[in-house]
Amino acid sequence: MTNVYVHGVGMTQFGTFVDRTMKDLLLDACIQALNEAGNPKVDAVYVGNFMGGSIYNQEILGAIVANELGLGFIPTAKVEGACASGGIAVRQGVLGIQSGEYETVLVAGVEKMKHASTADVTQAINAAMDNDSNEKRAGLTFPGFFGVLANRYFFETGASKKHLAMVALKNRENAIQNPLAQFRKPATLEEIMEARMITNPLGLYDCSPMTDGAAAIVLSSKKSPVHVRSSAQSSGPTQMQDADDLLSIPAIRESGRLAYKKAGVGPEDIDVVEIHDCFSMTEMLAIEELGFFSKREGWKAIEEGRTKVTGDKPVNTSGGLLSRGHPIGATGISQLYQLVHQLRGTAPNQVAGNPRLALAQNLGGTGSYSVVHILERV
Amino acid sequence: MKIFACTSCDYHSVTSKYTCPKCQQGKLQEKEVSTKGTVYSFTDIHVAPAEFAHIAPYTVALIELDEASVKVTARMDSEVAIGDAVDLKGLEEGAFIYTKAN
Structure with a gap:
């Protein structure tokens, strides 16, 4: 099968940008990625985006990218997969190259959320x-x-609200070192635990924020030092009451299993991880579902600091969705931005020991979609 | 309460499916069971979407039915804890409203 390599990545600052348009953010990330890739001839464009139509009244994002950047009359598409839109868009690029149809693909993700009210965004997310x-x-x-x-989870294990706060605190501490992150103000465990309640037991710091931002990646069959070792995707129950086991998200588990199988590696081989921590609880569960820690024991790993930058399984060195920010369509690609830098040795919160294998997991819905990419330094 | 049971395996659900998602062979058939159940888990929703903002904070619970291995998502008429015995109070705009059983 054709190998796929990463040739360039780009990412805007994540945060509140009322004075920047969605197009401006999107093109900024694309131009950064194309420049890094040496401005190759691009054969197709995929754009991950979730609510451009519903709260920003803007679609045809793929064609806008091709037109504004003068890429020619190449095929483009917008990819929607809720919060996994970005990861699924990357996967479409990978599949397009593997099929032999394209040599080089530009994949971008973008979201504009901060111009709208929280109630309106919550309503749009409920789609x-x-x-x-x-x-x-x-x-x-x-x-x-x-x-x-x-x-x-609390009822069945020894975990408590403090363990959720430890996830939020770790990701905040990582974001402080990441110049592109949305939240870089230090927080304390007490502050996190006493924050305004959103949905008991989740408080404000346990929930990912509304964010403006974009990220982009250039993929090609031509060789580069970062190889896309595997790409896998799964779906799962779209309703809570349909879950066979509430403490399992089958889409995460299955996408991980497939990605490991295709790559011929196991969770023990992965050096650095970006996980979809839309909520602190989601990170606690995902580290179990991806096989890094035993079922019902993720909270212990968090307590022992094993997922910190200095731990044996560093998770969300970028700050994660909780503190790097969550511009929905861009999130899956911003995970790869951080991991590519980790493999190059140029990341904020660079993990020790020259990481070779990196894993990104991007979730959509309450477990409706999950995408996993494993990257390898070659 | 109407639930759906697979004709060829032990799968049960409160929602119907075209084919059984567990064995992928059987069809789902309607079955009538008691509305009585136990709170499996819950949350209190303080920040609600626009359409529910007027009733916030409110409690949503996942209820395990007593007579079938089925879970149902319902809105509670009061705060609850895991393990509480509950029963259906009524339907409100397509939502199951549950209350603590005496």
């Missing part, structure tokens, strides 16, 4: 739930789902 269901009509929300999950 990623099954709205024709008794569950949605009961008033369940995204943070609500992970709140229900967290209370059960």
